[in-house]
Amino acid sequence: MPKYLDFHPGYKMSPEGIQRLTDETKKGVYDEYGVRQLELYYGDDGVYCLLEAPDKEAVRKHHKGNCGEIHEVKSLI
Numbered sequence: 001m002p003k004y005l006d007f008h009p010g011y012k013m014s015p016e017g018i019q020r021l022t023d024e025t026k027k028g029v030y031d032e033y034g035v036r037q038l039e040l041y042y043g044d045d046g047v048y049c050l051l052e053a054p055d056k057e058a059v060r061k062h063h064k065g066n067c068g069e070i071h072e073v074k075s076l077i
């Protein structure tokens with residue numbers, strides 16, 4: 001399945017929210033759009049999400065349209 005990276009500038013997360021996503025990621029949970037969080041990179045400038053999804057539209061639905069550009073990732077090291 002394709003992988004995508006997106007960015008949410010200025011997005012803030014609570015420690016509980018980060019823990020919930022960590023738990024879901026470890027369990028391999030897919031949402032109703034077929035999207036699964038692979039990794040989350042959280043910093044002062046915002047949040048980067050690495051996702052597995054059928055297509056970019058599923059990523060947009062997963063984030064309820066609240067994401068910037070979505071980039072397909074062709075390779076992971």
